Each structure stands twice: as structure tokens, then as C-alpha cells.
Amino acid sequence: MAGQERWLLERSDLQQLLDALRAAGYQTVGPVARDGAIVYDALERVEELPAGWTDRQDGGSYRLERRDDQALFGYAVGPHSWKRFLHPPRLKLWRAERTGAGFRVEPAGDEAPRYAFFGVRACELHAIAIQDRVLLGDRFPDPVYRARRDAAFIVALNCSVAGRTCFCASMNTGPRAASGFDLALTEILDLRNHFFVVEIGTERGAQVLAGVARRAASAAELAAADEVVARTAASMGRELQADGLPGLLLRNLEHPRWDEVAARCLSCGNCTMVCPTCFCTSVEDLTDLSGDSAERVRRWDSCFTMEFSHLHGGSVRASAKSRYRQWMTHKLATWVEQFGSSGCVGCGRCITWCPVGIDLTEEALAIRQSDGVKKGKDHGRA
Numbered sequence: 001m002a003g004q005e006r007w008l009l010e011r012s013d014l015q016q017l018l019d020a021l022r023a024a025g026y027q028t029v030g031p032v033a034r035d036g037a038i039v040y041d042a043l044e045r046v047e048e049l050p051a052g053w054t055d056r057q058d059g060g061s062y063r064l065e066r067r068d069d070q071a072l073f074g075y076a077v078g079p080h081s082w083k084r085f086l087h088p089p090r091l092k093l094w095r096a097e098r099t100g101a102g103f104r105v106e107p108a109g110d111e112a113p114r115y116a117f118f119g120v121r122a123c124e125l126h127a128i129a130i131q132d133r134v135l136l137g138d139r140f141p142d143p144v145y146r147a148r149r150d151a152a153f154i155v156a157l158n159c160s161v162a163g164r165t166c167f168c169a170s171m172n173t174g175p176r177a178a179s180g181f182d183l184a185l186t187e188i189l190d191l192r193n194h195f196f197v198v199e200i201g202t203e204r205g206a207q208v209l210a211g212v213a214r215r216a217a218s219a220a221e222l223a224a225a226d227e228v229v230a231r232t233a234a235s236m237g238r239e240l241q242a243d244g245l246p247g248l249l250l251r252n253l254e255h256p257r258w259d260e261v262a263a264r265c266l267s268c269g270n271c272t273m274v275c276p277t278c279f280c281t282s283v284e285d286l287t288d289l290s291g292d293s294a295e296r297v298r299r300w301d302s303c304f305t306m307e308f309s310h311l312h313g314g315s316v317r318a319s320a321k322s323r324y325r326q327w328m329t330h331k332l333a334t335w336v337e338q339f340g341s342s343g344c345v346g347c348g349r350c351i352t353w354c355p356v357g358i359d360l361t362e363e364a365l366a367i368r369q370s371d372g373v374k375k376g377k378d379h380g381r382a
């Protein structure tokens, strides 16, 4: 395999990479500007990328703004993540048709799409690895996820911009894509040059790149790419102090801070919908008015709904406090016991897209600080 080879691809030749992926049978998907946000959708032409746009993000706010250059990837992550393609928000499981006195069941059985994801950030690669562990790494692997995941080609992107809600550097999940990609790009743009340094991650990546115009990158060009990532790492908008966090949260389950956050939380579930690692689903049975056909559908669910924890007699987590506490302690504490890693990759989406700007880094810090005050020192149970 081509190992750590890095090449230089001119901006004017980037279309060749999209073309090579499509010629190899992939549906190319990447960032496009739509409805005031940068989302992931079909991407066939370089001109469809949000050239010259950036995003201004903060707790509860997101705006697109013009940059003073034509960078193609000059923004952080938006409301979509790649889970909408690997673990779709709504999926038909089967359909039944009445046939006289009986009925016939037809499994959905659609062929898995072969996606090439274009511009996958380092935090998102970690999120995909977490979903791999959850959806494939146990006794009952999800066949839909399996088929889509096996077919997917990943073009990663080393971030050149950190959003004000990003904190991947403190989670050790970015901004450099370290593994889990077929190819990885770094965009370099100055007054005279606009090019990409391309790193090959797999043999499959090398094969696709073989059909694209490129040249060996010079030491100075490689250094420029490293500088882009170093600058991004140094400009993170937020930080989460992760050491001892599981123990900290689990020994503070009755901390008064949960009441304060509950007074603001709307239980809307936005944080779970935008989170690239949240994986919970529910199933619904739907029938048409004639009663001649029915289908079973799987859809994303959220631990912020009352129904999510409904058992006989009512919801186990009836208060907003218990639901927010469940979500945050699962992400940052019990996920570690369950799956061997944090459930958070520091992408910041739950902070940006929370309508009231609830920020899990702020909540964790508040508990850490008052835990210290209360006990005089941090006992650091992990």
C-alpha cells in the first residue's frame, strides 16, 4: 500500500477527483450551502461546494458569512453529519400487502448505496468509528449500517477553520484526520496558490488517486499543510477537560446544576438529532386508510422524549432534569463503560443547534468547579 504518501493536487484539478470517484461507481456526497446552512448532499461538481463561505457559530446560533477569499472548505461542521447516510433518519424495514384473505410481506431489501463522502472532518471520522462500535461491534450488528459502511469511500478533510463551538483538540479527535480514511485533503490557499495536499490512507484510495492529475508535494508545501492544521488546533472555540470526567459526573448526579440546566432545556431533542454519535431508533407501524397495505419504519429517536423511557405506568425519566442528565452522563461517562470511549467527539453541534444555547462543556466545567469547592479537592474518580 502507498502508506503515508502525500501528493499535491491543484484546485483546478479537484474536479478530476470527483469524476474518478463517480467513474468508480460512487455517489459523491459533500458540503453544499442550502437554506442558510452548509449541509451534506449530492455533490457532482466542484462549483457546488460553498466557495467563499464561512460559518459563524456559537451557543444557539449559526450564520453563513462571506469570506474574503474563495476557499472551498473554509467553514466548520454544519447541522448534518454522515450518520444520515450510514444510519438514515427514516428507513422502511418491510411492507405488507393484503392478498385476499391473507397478506404478503415484502422486505425492504434495497441495495445499499455506494457513497463517497467528500470532506469528512477528523471529529466525524471518530464519530463513524464510534457508530461502528455501537452498530457493528456487538452480538447483533445492524445489516443496513453494515452494507452502507462497507461500501463507503471516505475523502477526509483536515480542518482549516475551527468553529467557536469546536473542541476536538481537547477530545483528541481532531483537527487532523489520523486514520479511517481512503484519502485525506488539506486545503492551502494564499495570494498566489490554491491547492490541496492529498494523503493516501488505503490501497483503494491510491487506486482512485491514480487517475487524477497530481505531483509530488515539496517539503515547503507539506509544511504549509501541517501549518494549516496546527493553526486550526490552536484556534478551538471551546475546550472540555476530559480527565476524570466519568467519575466527576457520576458522583454528582444530585448536583444542583442539573436543576439549573433543566430550567432552560426545552427537551426538543435537537442535540440528539445533530449529534454524529447518537444512534437510538424507534419503529413505527403505518397502515393506509383502506387497510390494504402496511409498513414498518425505523426512525431516529431521542432520549429527550417522554416516550423514550416509557414503561408500564409512565415514563422513567419524567422530568427535563432527568432527561438532560441521562443524555450528558451517557455521552461523557457511562458511554465509556459501555463502549470503551467517550460518546462525544467535540464537534460542537449540540451547542450550536440547541435553541437555548445549552453547552455541555460549560455544564461539565460548572460541575467540576463546584465539585472542587464542595469537597475542597477533585478526587478524580475515573
Ligand code: SF4
Pocket: 271, 274, 275, 276, 277, 278, 331, 343, 344, 345, 346, 347, 348, 349, 350, 351
Ligand atoms: S455531544 Fe455534542 S459536541 Fe459531542 S459529538 Fe455529540 S453533538 Fe458533537
Ligand code: SF4
Pocket: 264, 265, 266, 267, 268, 269, 270, 271, 272, 304, 324, 350, 353, 354, 355, 356, 357, 358
Ligand atoms: S439541551 Fe438544548 S437541544 Fe438538547 S433538548 Fe435541551 S433545549 Fe433541546
